[in-house]
Amino acid sequence: MPKTSSCENDPDNCLTQCIHPAAIRAVRAALPARSLLAELAEFYKLFGDGTRLRILAALSIAELCVCDLSTLLDMKQPAVSHQLRTLKQARIVKARREGKVIYYSLTDEHIRHVLRVGMEHLGEQYETTEAL
Secondary structure, three states: OOOOOOOOOOOOOOOOOOOOHHHHHHHHHHOOOHHHHHHHHHHHHHHHOHHHHHHHHHHOOOOEEHHHHHHHHOOOHHHHHHHHHHHHHOOOEEEEEEOOEEEEEEOOHHHHHHHHHHHHHHOOOOHHHOOO
């Protein structure tokens, strides 16, 4: 039997070893497949970069071309293009051509929702929250 003295003062550890088989069965039956959770982890990694988040926040407000985004973010166009390519490959943003200009926008409302929920979780009141 494991010693409990090392974790008695730790509120995150049980003071006794016990397993709840019914709870484990219920959760195991409802738990998404590991492969799906791995894909989800990759999806959320895309939101872990400040530049990509700034691009997504801007695109949640309006459809923009790479020149607009470069100016808005005060970044070189190749750097913005690289991030857009990454987001496009992940199907988070989409592109449409109008003449010689390519406009970028969010793929769907789910992306806007992910951004909004993240900001709400942080409890921040940004002016752009309403636009999201």
